[in-house]
Amino acid sequence: MSTEHEILVQVKDMCKNFGVTIALNHVDIDIRRGQILGLIGENGSGKSTVSSIIAGIQPPTSGSMTYKGHPWSPATALEAARGGIGMIVQEAGTIGSISVAENIFLGNYEPFKTGPIINKKKMVAEARKALDKIGVEDIDPSLPAGLYDMQDRKLIEIAKVMYHEPELIIVDETTTALSQKGRDLLYKLIHDGAQKGKAVVFISHDLEELMEHCDKMTVLRDGVIIDSFPREQFDPEDIKRKMVGREISGQYYRVDEDGYSSQVVLKADCITTMSSLLCFSMELHKGEILGIGGISSCGMHELGRALYGLEDVVDGKVVLMKDEKVITGAKSAFDNGMGYVSKNRDTESLELNASIEANIQSTGYKKNRLFGPFISPAKEKSYAARQIETLAIKCINGRQKVKAMSGGNKQKVVFGKWIADDADILILDCPTRGVDVGVKASMYQLIYKMKQQGKSIVMISEEMPELIGMSDRILIMKDGRINGEFFRKDGYQQHELIECMI
Amino acid sequence: MENTKENKLPQGTRKLGVMDHIRIIRDKPMFPLIFPLTVLILIIAGFGIATEGGFFRKTVLMGVFNQALIIATVSTAMTFVFAAGNMDISVGSAMAFSAVAGVYAYNATGSVFFMVVVCLVIGVVLMSFNGFIHAMFGVRTIIISIVMMQLYSAIVSLILGPDTVSIDYGLCRQLENAGFRNISFILFFVFCMILFHSTSVGRKLKFVGGNARCAQQTGIQYKNTVLISFAVAGLGVGLSAVFSIIRTSTVGTTLGAGMGMDVMLAVVLGGMSIFGGSRSNAYAGLLGAVTVSALNKGLLMCDVSPMLIQGVRGIVFLILVFLNSERPATLPSAQD
Ligand SMILES: Nc1ncnc2c1ncn2[C@@H]1O[C@H](COP(=O)(O)OP(=O)(O)OP(=O)(O)O)[C@@H](O)[C@H]1O
Numbered sequence: 001m002s003t004e005h006e007i008l009v010q011v012k013d014m015c016k017n018f019g020v021t022i023a024l025n026h027v028d029i030d031i032r033r034g035q036i037l038g039l040i041g042e043n044g045s046g047k048s049t050v051s052s053i054i055a056g057i058q059p060p061t062s063g064s065m066t067y068k069g070h071p072w073s074p075a076t077a078l079e080a081a082r083g084g085i086g087m088i089v090q091e092a093g094t095i096g097s098i099s100v101a102e103n104i105f106l107g108n109y110e111p112f113k114t115g116p117i118i119n120k121k122k123m124v125a126e127a128r129k130a131l132d133k134i135g136v137e138d139i140d141p142s143l144p145a146g147l148y149d150m151q152d153r154k155l156i157e158i159a160k161v162m163y164h165e166p167e168l169i170i171v172d173e174t175t176t177a178l179s180q181k182g183r184d185l186l187y188k189l190i191h192d193g194a195q196k197g198k199a200v201v202f203i204s205h206d207l208e209e210l211m212e213h214c215d216k217m218t219v220l221r222d223g224v225i226i227d228s229f230p231r232e233q234f235d236p237e238d239i240k241r242k243m244v245g246r247e248i249s250g251q252y253y254r255v256d257e258d259g260y261s262s263q264v265v266l267k268a269d270c271i272t273t274m275s276s277l278l279c280f281s282m283e284l285h286k287g288e289i290l291g292i293g294g295i296s297s298c299g300m301h302e303l304g305r306a307l308y309g310l311e312d313v314v315d316g317k318v319v320l321m322k323d324e325k326v327i328t329g330a331k332s333a334f335d336n337g338m339g340y341v342s343k344n345r346d347t348e349s350l351e352l353n354a355s356i357e358a359n360i361q362s363t364g365y366k367k368n369r370l371f372g373p374f375i376s377p378a379k380e381k382s383y384a385a386r387q388i389e390t391l392a393i394k395c396i397n398g399r400q401k402v403k404a405m406s407g408g409n410k411q412k413v414v415f416g417k418w419i420a421d422d423a424d425i426l427i428l429d430c431p432t433r434g435v436d437v438g439v440k441a442s443m444y445q446l447i448y449k450m451k452q453q454g455k456s457i458v459m460i461s462e463e464m465p466e467l468i469g470m471s472d473r474i475l476i477m478k479d480g481r482i483n484g485e486f487f488r489k490d491g492y493q494q495h496e497l498i499e500c501m502i
Numbered sequence: 503m504e505n506t507k508e509n510k511l512p513q514g515t516r517k518l519g520v521m522d523h524i525r526i527i528r529d530k531p532m533f534p535l536i537f538p539l540t541v542l543i544l545i546i547a548g549f550g551i552a553t554e555g556g557f558f559r560k561t562v563l564m565g566v567f568n569q570a571l572i573i574a575t576v577s578t579a580m581t582f583v584f585a586a587g588n589m590d591i592s593v594g595s596a597m598a599f600s601a602v603a604g605v606y607a608y609n610a611t612g613s614v615f616f617m618v619v620v621c622l623v624i625g626v627v628l629m630s631f632n633g634f635i636h637a638m639f640g641v642r643t644i645i646i647s648i649v650m651m652q653l654y655s656a657i658v659s660l661i662l663g664p665d666t667v668s669i670d671y672g673l674c675r676q677l678e679n680a681g682f683r684n685i686s687f688i689l690f691f692v693f694c695m696i697l698f699h700s701t702s703v704g705r706k707l708k709f710v711g712g713n714a715r716c717a718q719q720t721g722i723q724y725k726n727t728v729l730i731s732f733a734v735a736g737l738g739v740g741l742s743a744v745f746s747i748i749r750t751s752t753v754g755t756t757l758g759a760g761m762g763m764d765v766m767l768a769v770v771l772g773g774m775s776i777f778g779g780s781r782s783n784a785y786a787g788l789l790g791a792v793t794v795s796a797l798n799k800g801l802l803m804c805d806v807s808p809m810l811i812q813g814v815r816g817i818v819f820l821i822l823v824f825l826n827s828e829r830p831a832t833l834p835s836a837q838d
């Protein structure tokens with residue numbers, strides 16, 4: 001059909017500058033009906049910037065767009081949504097303190113108003129419809145969004161975007177926030193959309209995922225379109241090379257068979273939490289990378305929080321074996337050499353309004369003392385500068401605010417503050433969320449280096465390849481229990497692990 | 503939707519909106535110094551003209567200075583509380599309370615030292631109490647302070663009745679001229695600056711104000727941090743009570759009225775966000791305090807009715823809060 005490939009949105013010669021940062025440099029993109037267009041590129045290459053401009057979230061510095069053949073310059077995201085362009089944003093986009101229904105119709109309450117009064121019942125009913133439309137049943141639209149976890153909140157955002165029945169659906173780095181079930185739901189939505197002649201822009205760092213679902217892929221690097229490939233020409237090596245602009249060599253995951261010490265450093269002793277763990281026990285050894293996998297609701301994220309003292313442990317205890325110290329809260333965990341990377345980056349791991357430096361320095365108030373309680377500015381400066389350099393954090397300088405960074409670079413800041421902290425035990429909950437392949441590789445190297453230094457790492461992850469590639473031992477959880485234990489020395493079989501999950 | 507004018511501009515010359523300009527200016531490193539100075543100069547010049555030079559009389563300027571010193575003491579201490587995202591408007595009545603106690607202490611013992619100690623202790627106790635209730639029960643600090651403001655001033659009225667209490671006028675002039683007051687202020691200010699900027703206290707407060715949950719995960723306990731901020735605020739309140747005694751030698755029930763507002767105004771005039779977080783500092787209140795007391799005095803001299811003065815201050819405050827704050831609605835904060 002000819003309408004299938006009709007151009008829906010055209011971006012012409014678009015530039016976007018943030019102060020001295022050039023985020024987009026003369027970008028041209030055609031988005032066609034019936035097509036799923038993949039956007040791929042390193043962290044900070046401009047993917048979110050260009051798509052948020054299309055979706056009316058911010059204006060371009062220069063350049064123009066057309067939509068359905070007419071000039072397009074939406075002033076707000078709501079205007080764009082009403083016009084038929086919806087974007088599921090990379091960052092957390094729901095407000096916890098208001099209800100799910102209010103989130104779905106945020107800024108769009110008119111249809112439910114009689115005079116100044118909002119008909120809550122009508123709104124909740126309509127929200128119910130919006131959720132049903134994307135096939136989500138177990139979210140109650142009348143409850144505050146804050147009651148739901150990240151995955152569910154992302155689904156709420158998806159419902160919000162899909163409610164307007166967009167002609168163009170933009171999915172920005174959403175899949176990493178979802179478990180397999182959520183992902184399947186999203187894949188179905190975009191394929192259905194494309195089938196019906198709508199257009200989709202799909203942003204992800206997971207090349208395999210893009211190769212599987214996209215009809216066309218466009219590579220961005222430093223704000224410039226490097227190349228575009230139709231589905232027939234997808235070649236992972238070529239795409240990676242185009243992304244980073246050089247040959248990626250060397251190993252991605254670790255290749256060694258190094259074991260770990262038999263000395264136990266951290267022990268969960270029959271811990272029970274309010275929500276999901278019931279008399280859960282595990283041990284972590286010195287120099288061990290312990291992978292924890294399962295489907296999202298299996299309790300593995302709660303386990304991470306409980307180990308770090310963030311979840312109320314109602315029975316049993318988490319003990320640091322070194323001096324039999326019982327973890328009673330995040331402070332005791334932190335003070336005793338533990339670190340924690342939360343899955344909820346923007347709400348828990350970063351102070352967005354503070355600078356990169358301030359965020360990294362937050363783990364070093366004690367270490368950067370000059371004498372007594374006094375902090376040495378020079379020590380602090382180099383404490384942060386070291387991480388910015390080793391992790392190649394893309395920024396103007398260390399004083400840049402974290403909120404003005406791309407998603408993957410934010411994650412590097414989080415990682416950096418814990419590397420700087422030099423913690424003995426690190427609990428990592430989805431540590432490589434939203435980072436590009438190059439950065440992922442260097443994070444894996446850093447994790448491996450920490451292991452070699454005798455540090456212990458718990459890596460909670462929804463990415464099977466990452467667990468298999470990095471762990472000395474993998475615990476698969478199901479319904480708050482350990483459903484299987486696997487060892488690196490025996491070799492991992494992916495299908496065994498997956499069977500164990502479900 | 504026919505918006506193609508942007509295309510005609512060459513690259514990089516999109517016209518910036520008003521808010522963009524405000525943001526750019528505000529993020530300049532010198533802003534916290536330049537902004538309050540500019541406002542101060544404008545206000546002084548304005549009143550100078552309006553009063554045909556009357557504003558520059560020595561007694562007027564001294565009056566402005568004396569009031570500014572008291573406001574600056576409280577607001578410097580209160581920046582600790584604001585930094586963590588909290589507010590407290592009971593500082594005026596807490597100050598009156600400790601001043602009354604101080605006067606009684608002096609009159610009972612005749613010891614200036616004892617008077618100062620009593621003022622400081624009462625100040626710290628009262629403000630820590632506010633902070634403690636917040637930490638214990640999680641009630642918003644602004645709500646607590648509204649209640650406490652009533653309570654503290656009720657106690658003061660109960661003690662004083664319609665009367666005032668006073669101490670020896672000569673002693674007060676002596677303390678004022680012997681530099682006791684100015685030196686104490688400078689010491690206190692330096693103390694606050696060091697505590698805020700050279701130890702972890704200020705950093706933790708800013709962090710808590712910016713994202714309490716993230717702070718918690720790096721081992722910062724909200725309750726302890728906030729209690730420290732209220733204790734420092736209490737020191738400031740106690741010291742300003744001493745200064746108030748010295749200034750007037752008499753303490754009545756009206757002492758400290760409007761102080762809560764003056765302090766907030768001073769802090770935002772100093773270029774700090776009243777909602778705390780990363781842009782907080784310990785010096786915002788200093789120049790702002792001079793501006794506020796100049797504003798108060800000037801409006802009074804221009805025969806503006808006290809009611810209208812309140813109104814003008816309110817409007818200035820709202821504008822400044824709007825310009826200075828950037829609290830994203832989606833982030834968790836201390837007030838959540
Ligand atoms: N509000 C902002 N202020 C300043 N710079 C910004 C802002 N938003 C983005 N940038 C910069 O623009 C560039 C492109 O960012 P963008 O978010 O589009 O990257 P991205 O391709 O989505 O990366 P990621 O994969 O990490 O999400 C980055 O260098 C980033 O630091």
Ligand SMILES: [Mg+2]
Pocket residue numbers: 047048049090172173406407408
């Ligand atoms: Mg992005």
